[in-house]
């Protein structure tokens with residue numbers, strides 16, 4: 594089976610490097626699946642899960658936005674933060690979710706801190722979903 598190399602890179606260093614059969618991401622424009630031989634492109638990503646099919650099994654990585662770059666034999670995902678399912682601290686994500694929900698209750702929807710809390714909530718929910726492989 595044909596494969597494509599996927600690298601996920603953050604400011605703290607590489608998080609994932611592997612040859613996979615398929616990679617699926619949540620681009621700003623919607624779900625974006627990449628198979629070997631995909632045309633070269635660059636796309637901004639949403640907070641979401643990167644889904645990888647490797648040796649017939651699915652693997653998941655939580656990413657907090659960033660960019661996807663597709664080249665003929667390589668996909669690179671550059672993200673502010675990224676965690677594989679096994680590296681997610683569920684307690685921490687639950688605390689972050691609680692904190693964000695509390696801040697959203699205290700702020701008006703148009704306030705800049707509301708938006709910040711909303712993004713923190715999205716990151717926490719995404720981490721919880723990836724840790725539970727809920728897709």
Ligand code: ATP
Nearest residue numbers: 657674675676680681682683685686689713716720
């Ligand atoms: P928190 O409020 O818990 O720090 P956050 O969403 O604000 O959450 P980020 O700024 O996205 O955190 O990430 C900061 C660093 O902490 C990154 O290296 C990220 O991978 C890591 N990180 C954040 N939350 C978790 C988690 N629940 N499990 C593992 N690593 C995490």
